[in-house]
Amino acid sequence: MAAESISGRETGTTLVKRGLAEMLKGGVIMDVVTPDQAKVAEDAGAVAVMALERVPADIRRDGGVARMSDPEMITGIQQAVTIPVMAKARIGHFVEAQILEALDVDYIDESEVLTPADEAHHIDKWAFTVPFVCGATNLGEALRRISEGACMIRSKGEAGTGNIVEAVRHLRSIIGDIRKITQADSAELFDWAKQLRAPLPLVREVAETGWLPVPMFCAGGISTPADAGLVMQIGAEAVFVGSGIFKSSDPAPRAKAIVEAATNYRDPHILAKVSRGLGEPMPGLEIDGLETRLADRGW
Amino acid sequence: MKVGVLALQGAFGLHEQVLNRIGVAAVQVRTPEELAEVDRLVIPGGESTAISKLLDANGLGDPLADRLADGLPVLGTCAGMILLAAEVVDGYPGQHRFGAINATVRRNGYGRQSESFHAPIDIEGWESAFPGVFIRAPVVESVGREVEVLAELDGVPVLCRQGPVVVSSFHPELAEDDRVHRWFVERE
Numbered sequence: 001m002a003a004e005s006i007s008g009r010e011t012g013t014t015l016v017k018r019g020l021a022e023m024l025k026g027g028v029i030m031d032v033v034t035p036d037q038a039k040v041a042e043d044a045g046a047v048a049v050m051a052l053e054r055v056p057a058d059i060r061r062d063g064g065v066a067r068m069s070d071p072e073m074i075t076g077i078q079q080a081v082t083i084p085v086m087a088k089a090r091i092g093h094f095v096e097a098q099i100l101e102a103l104d105v106d107y108i109d110e111s112e113v114l115t116p117a118d119e120a121h122h123i124d125k126w127a128f129t130v131p132f133v134c135g136a137t138n139l140g141e142a143l144r145r146i147s148e149g150a151c152m153i154r155s156k157g158e159a160g161t162g163n164i165v166e167a168v169r170h171l172r173s174i175i176g177d178i179r180k181i182t183q184a185d186s187a188e189l190f191d192w193a194k195q196l197r198a199p200l201p202l203v204r205e206v207a208e209t210g211w212l213p214v215p216m217f218c219a220g221g222i223s224t225p226a227d228a229g230l231v232m233q234i235g236a237e238a239v240f241v242g243s244g245i246f247k248s249s250d251p252a253p254r255a256k257a258i259v260e261a262a263t264n265y266r267d268p269h270i271l272a273k274v275s276r277g278l279g280e281p282m283p284g285l286e287i288d289g290l291e292t293r294l295a296d297r298g299w
Numbered sequence: 300m301k302v303g304v305l306a307l308q309g310a311f312g313l314h315e316q317v318l319n320r321i322g323v324a325a326v327q328v329r330t331p332e333e334l335a336e337v338d339r340l341v342i343p344g345g346e347s348t349a350i351s352k353l354l355d356a357n358g359l360g361d362p363l364a365d366r367l368a369d370g371l372p373v374l375g376t377c378a379g380m381i382l383l384a385a386e387v388v389d390g391y392p393g394q395h396r397f398g399a400i401n402a403t404v405r406r407n408g409y410g411r412q413s414e415s416f417h418a419p420i421d422i423e424g425w426e427s428a429f430p431g432v433f434i435r436a437p438v439v440e441s442v443g444r445e446v447e448v449l450a451e452l453d454g455v456p457v458l459c460r461q462g463p464v465v466v467s468s469f470h471p472e473l474a475e476d477d478r479v480h481r482w483f484v485e486r487e
Contacts, residue, residue, distance in 0.1 A: 009418035010416055012413070019432055025310065027346060027349055045352035082406065105412075237312075260356045263329065
C-alpha cells in the first residue's frame with residue numbers, strides 16, 4: 001500500500017480508496033438491473049453489485065448510445081442491499097461521475113461498456129472522493145488509468161459475450177509484462193515506460209514490487225465457476241460477472257456457485273461440486289463475429 | 300506458533316504479508332482441516348455477508364465456533380469484528396454471529412465509502428498513535444463489562460479485547476505499521 005502519513009482525520013485519500021478494493025478481493029461483483037436482482041446477488045454472497053440499466057449482453061444487442069443509469073434505479077438498488085453499490089460512467093464523462101458521486105455510490109466504473117463521451121481523455125479521477133475502477137487490456141493502459149487516479153484495475157475482456165478468451169488474453173498480457181519488467185535493469189525501464197506510454201515512476205514501482213500498485217480484478221466474459229477459477233488461477237484477485245448470471249437459465253444457484261468458485265479457485269474437487277446442475281449458462285458469442293469490440297474503447 | 304488467516308474473502312493476503320514481514324509463518328485457512336492446525340487466527344476485513352456464507356459453504360461455521368469456545372486467540376478486523384460480536388445492528392439476516400466478544404456493533408455504522416476515512420488512533424500504553432484506516436467500518440455501540448476498550452475515537456471504542464479475542468473496527472493490515480499484529484502474536 002502507498003505510504004501516506006496519517007495526521008488528522010481525512011476522507012477520500014488514496015489509502016482509503018484503494019482500501020475498499022482490498023476488501024473486495026477474493027469476491028464476486030455482480031451486474032444487476034433491479035433491486036430484486038441485487039437481493040439475489042447479495043443472498044448469493046456477492047461482495048458488491050454494479051447497478052446498471054441493461055447488462056452488457058443487452059447493450060450489445062440493442063446498439064445505440066449507452067449512458068449512465070437513471071439515478072432512481074441506482075438509489076433503489078442502494079436501498080435494497082447492505083453491500084457496496086457501484087455504478088458506471090461513460091469514459092471521459094466527468095459529469096456523470098459527479099452525479100454518481102452525489103448519489104453516494106461506493107465505486108465508479110469508468111466503463112467501455114457504455115459509449116465513450118471523450119475520444120482523447122479519461123476522467124481526472126484524483127478530483128473525486130469516490131474511488132474509480134477502470135478497464136485495461138494491457139499493462140500500459142492499466143498504468144495510464146492508475147496515473148489518472150484509478151484505485152482498481154479490471155481486465156476488460158469482451159463484455160456481454162459469455163466468452164472468456166479476451167479476458168484471458170488481457171490478463172496474460174498485463175501479468176506477462178509485469179513479470180518481464182521485474183527482470184529489466186534500470187536502463188531498460190526507460191524504454192519500457194516509452195513502449196507502454198506509462199509514467200516512469202509507476203513502471204519503476206511495478207518493477208520493484210512485481211505487481212500493480214492497486215488490486216487487479218477480472219471482467220468480461222465470465223459465465224461459469226470454471227471461468228472464475230481460470231482467471232483467478234492466472235492471477236486476477238476478484239471477478240466481475242456482468243451478463244453471466246442474470247442471462248443464465250437459473251441465476252441464483254449460478255451466482256452462489258461462482259462465489260464459492262472465487263474462494264476455492266485452487267480446489268478442483270470443490271469446483272466440480274459447485275459446477276453441478278446449474279442449468280444453461282448465458283448464450284455465448286464468437287469474438288470474430290462481433291460488430292462492436294467494446295475492449296477497443298479507451299485510450 | 301502457527302497463525303492462520305481466514306482466507307474466504309477480503310484482505311487476507313495483506314494480513315498474511317504483515318505477519319510474514321514480522322517473521323511469523325502465516326497460513327491461509329479455507330477448510331476445517333486447515334483451521335484445526337492453527338494456534339491463532341486472524342479474521343480479516345471484507346464483506347461480512349459474503350464471508351458468513353462462505354463459512355457455511357466450506358463447512359467452517361461449527362468448527363470455528365468450537366475453536367472460539369475453546370479459547371482460540373483471534374484478531375477480528377472490520378468484517379471480522381462483526382462476525383465475532385454478540386449483537387449486530389443492521390446486519391444481514393442469518394449472518395454468523397459468534398458472540399466471542401460481548402459487544403454490539405452497527406454494520407456500516409460509519410456510512411458508505413464516501414465516509415470512509417483514516418485517523419490517528421491513540422492506543423492505551425503505546426508511545427505514538429497508530430494509523431487507523433476505516434473502510435465502511437462498523438461502529439461499536441456498546442460493550443459489556445468484561446470487555447476492555449483499548450482505544451477510542453471520538454468516544455467510540457475502536458479496539459477492544461475480551462480474553463483471547465481482539466477486535467478492531469479499523470484495518471491494521473492497511474497501515475504500514477505492524478504493531479497491532481506484533482502485539483497480537485506476542486501476547487500471552
